[in-house]
Amino acid sequence: MAMRPIPVDAPAFFHRGPSPLARLAFFGLLSIALLFADTRYRYLEGIRQVAGTVLYPFQRAVEMPAEAVAWVGRYFADKAHLADENVELRQALTAQAPVAQAFPQLREENDRLKTLLDLQARYGNTGRAVEVLYTGRDPFTQKVFVNKGMQAGLAPGEAVLDDRGVVGQVTRVFPYMAEVTLVTDKDQAVPVKVERSGVRSVLFGNGTGRAPDLRFTAPSADVRVGDRLLTSGIDGTYPPNLPVAEVIDIERDTGQMFARIATRPLSGVDRSQYLLVLGQAAAAPARPEEPADSDVVKRGRGRGRRG
Amino acid sequence: MRALTDVVSFAPASPEEILRPPQPWFVLLTLLAALVANMAPASGVFMALRPDFLAVVLLYWCIQAPRYVGVGTAWFVGLVMDVADATLFGQHALAYAVLAFAADYFRRRVLRFPLWQQAVQVAVLLVATAGLVLVVRFIGGAPMPRWTYAAPPIVGALLWPLLSVLLQRPQRPRRRGDR
Numbered sequence: 263m264a265m266r267p268i269p270v271d272a273p274a275f276f277h278r279g280p281s282p283l284a285r286l287a288f289f290g291l292l293s294i295a296l297l298f299a300d301t302r303y304r305y306l307e308g309i310r311q312v313a314g315t316v317l318y319p320f321q322r323a324v325e326m327p328a329e330a331v332a333w334v335g336r337y338f339a340d341k342a343h344l345a346d347e348n349v350e351l352r353q354a355l356t357a358q359a360p361v362a363q364a365f366p367q368l369r370e371e372n373d374r375l376k377t378l379l380d381l382q383a384r385y386g387n388t389g390r391a392v393e394v395l396y397t398g399r400d401p402f403t404q405k406v407f408v409n410k411g412m413q414a415g416l417a418p419g420e421a422v423l424d425d426r427g428v429v430g431q432v433t434r435v436f437p438y439m440a441e442v443t444l445v446t447d448k449d450q451a452v453p454v455k456v457e458r459s460g461v462r463s464v465l466f467g468n469g470t471g472r473a474p475d476l477r478f479t480a481p482s483a484d485v486r487v488g489d490r491l492l493t494s495g496i497d498g499t500y501p502p503n504l505p506v507a508e509v510i511d512i513e514r515d516t517g518q519m520f521a522r523i524a525t526r527p528l529s530g531v532d533r534s535q536y537l538l539v540l541g542q543a544a545a546a547p548a549r550p551e552e553p554a555d556s557d558v559v560k561r562g563r564g565r566g567r568r569g
Numbered sequence: 570m571r572a573l574t575d576v577v578s579f580a581p582a583s584p585e586e587i588l589r590p591p592q593p594w595f596v597l598l599t600l601l602a603a604l605v606a607n608m609a610p611a612s613g614v615f616m617a618l619r620p621d622f623l624a625v626v627l628l629y630w631c632i633q634a635p636r637y638v639g640v641g642t643a644w645f646v647g648l649v650m651d652v653a654d655a656t657l658f659g660q661h662a663l664a665y666a667v668l669a670f671a672a673d674y675f676r677r678r679v680l681r682f683p684l685w686q687q688a689v690q691v692a693v694l695l696v697a698t699a700g701l702v703l704v705v706r707f708i709g710g711a712p713m714p715r716w717t718y719a720a721p722p723i724v725g726a727l728l729w730p731l732l733s734v735l736l737q738r739p740q741r742p743r744r745r746g747d748r
Contacts, residue, residue, distance in 0.1 A: 285640040286670040293644065293666065296659030301709050306658050313652040317608075321653070324609045396610035399619075400656045401718050402711035407655075434655065441655055448712045469712030 314436045389538045404447035411440045421540045427505035427529035455494040459484040462494050476523040481514040588740040591634050608653050617717040620725030631672035643669035664698045684730040692726030
């Protein structure tokens with residue numbers, strides 16, 4: 263083997279560039295600028311898209327062994343287990359048969375009524391089934407990544423469900439995958455109504471391991487433990503009447519402005535493997551302009567509120 | 570046969586042993602492997618315990634090969650990790666840059682200790698880095714994570730002896746009898 267030349271560098275004390283402290287100061291400030299730009303203004307989504315696409319093959323390569331193991335596991339799945347599952351599914355099918363049989367008729371009737379009322383369908387049959395690739399590694403947020411993205415026409419803001427209820431919302435879309443922020447993520451808001459009484463409120467996530475709660479609800483509001491919460495649909499993001507959560511605890515303190523209402527999500531949230539992404543609801547009509555005279559009244563009173 | 574016994578002997582290099590400089594491609598390859606290990610899907614306990622392989626490998630090269638891997642490299646690698654994790658842009662970059670700086674500061678001292686004592690010092694560095702990330706996220710309005718947040722740095726430090734032995738293998742000087 264040929265002798266490798268011995269590295270001949272100038273001794274360290276001659277040239278080392280800027281000192282580590284200077285480098286740290288430079289890169290530290292650069293990181294803080296990036297952090298600020300990302301949290302406050304979201305300037306960097308474009309860069310994230312490009313870099314995410316470059317990293318995608320690596321991510322798929324890493325997942326392949328796990329997928330192979332899962333496939334082998336399925337292949338050798340216990341026959342009895344499959345038979346049990348078959349029976350269960352058959353029973354479920356039978357149970358749902360009356361609903362299914364009534365459905366075409368109901369839809370026809372509904373369509374006719376809608377035509378009569380000249381209403382637009384709020385959302386079509388635009389559901390796309392997706393599979394969860396992995397949960398986000400960031401311990402501060404509640405996110406999962408799913409196996410379809412721009413390619414399948416997913417868009418940020420679309421609602422994500424599982425078989426029991428709302429799971430979250432698509433927040434970022436990459437070419438081949440998408441990020442779903444779960445309803446339990448801190449300050450993730452879902453406009454809801456109480457199924458029993460129709461009281462409207464907003465459900466806020468509280469972060470990992472904490473129950474989401476209803477905020478801005480008066481202590482006197484008609485909410486009881488065990489009430490189911492459905493999406494109200496007034497935000498134009500979530501289609502109306504999808505189950506979201508169940509009230510598990512209410513603390514009414516008349517001294518406080520609002521009641522403290524803890525809930526439990528009805529969906530599997532971070533445990534479901536297969537999810538459904540529902541297309542964006544039809545755009546709601548623009549908010550009506552405030553009448554000019556009311557503006558005058560406000561100005562007359564002093565500072566008008568910004569609308 | 571000699572090569573085989575060489576590979577099998579897992580004794581770490583003593584502080585007196587002078588290691589050859591690593592090949593740049595080897596440094597790059599190990600960093601890439603650590604990134605891939607970080608991106609591997611996991612759930613449940615594994616997810617909670619999974620150490621930040623990239624931080625440990627970076628720390629190793631910052632200590633062993635400061636001419637190749639320094640604050641700048643660490644910062645860039647951190648940015649890549651931010652994209653892979655979909656976390657805030659600059660979070661890992663800042664953490665890794667600080668880690669690289671601390672490594673440079675402690676570099677000459679750490680290697681004088683036996684491996685398990687090195688691991689203790691590495692644990693301190695990794696926990697401090699995790700604490701920095703915690704502060705950054707708090708300022709950004711994130712909630713308090715679970716207590717398991719403290720686990721990955723500790724697991725990372727426990728991995729240190731193993732990773733050091735593996736990573737220093739190609740740099741060990743050949744014995745007189747070889748070649």
